[in-house]
Amino acid sequence: MSSPAVLAARAALASIDLTSYDPEQSRLMDEKCILVDEQDNAIGAMDKKTCHLMENINKGLLHRAFSAFVFRPSDGKLLLQQRAAEKITFPDMWTNTCCSHPLDDFEEEKIEESQLGVRIAASRKLEHELGIPQSQTPVDEFQYLTKIHYLAPSNGMWGEHEVDYILFLTADVTVTPNKNEIQDYKYVDKAELQAMFNDSSNSFTPWFKLIARDFLFGWWDTLVQRQGFDGRVYAKTLIGVADGSKVVKMV
Secondary structure (H helix, E strand, O other), X not given: OOOHHHHHHHOOOOOOOOOOOOHHHHHHOOXXXXXXXXOOOEEEEEEHHHHOEHHHHOOOOOEEEEEEEEEOOXXXXXXXEEEOOOOOOOOOOEEOOEEEOOEOOOHHHHOOHHHHHHHHHHHHXXXXXXXXXXXXXXXHHOEEEEEEEEEEEOOOOEEEEEEEEEEEEEOOOXXXXXXXXXXXXXXXXXXXXXXXXXXXXXXEOHXXXXXXXXXXXXHHHHXXXXXXXXXXXXXXXXXXXXXXXXXXXXX
16 A cells, blocks of 8 residues: 555645745745655655645655754854744744755755765755855765654644754854845854743744754764864764664654
């Protein structure tokens, strides 16, 4: 029997007119995500707009994504961003450094060996959203940890249903924000992030809250504990701390 994700990929899917939304964000909705089944096997491609409508998500439509976490090597602080008000999904929310999608539009982002396509996409989007030069985010420096399958509504009409690859990077980066993507950013340590979570005036993306709840703080502790003799933290010290061979189901 075919899985819900496979059946949804074959179904007649809903669409919507985006003329009332920000023009640049609407244009980006034409990019094509990589459709996957529940085991992260690629099964096709579909535009972002179609992939993020709850009407289609509720049928089982599922796509590949990544969540990148960039830490400052000197003090182990995590770079957060606050999504712009112009974003169609999850506007104004705080989240990890960068969360987006490898695209079917780019052949190199479909490469699955050693998560290369996802790493390439992460470097591309860190530059697009935060203006970080790709020379500062070399693809072989990202440490892949695991991938999660989660589902989260945004505002009723929109939502996320993803197999999300979690990537850590330790790097000194230059941030020049794309104001159409993010409205604010900051570096935080663990205590500062926990204080943000405890402050009801802050809102956070659902995937970031899930990752923080189940994984982030433990991995962050390990990252700091394994700092080098120079006092700096290195993402590559996390090799082997998580089983990245399977999809962790969180739905």
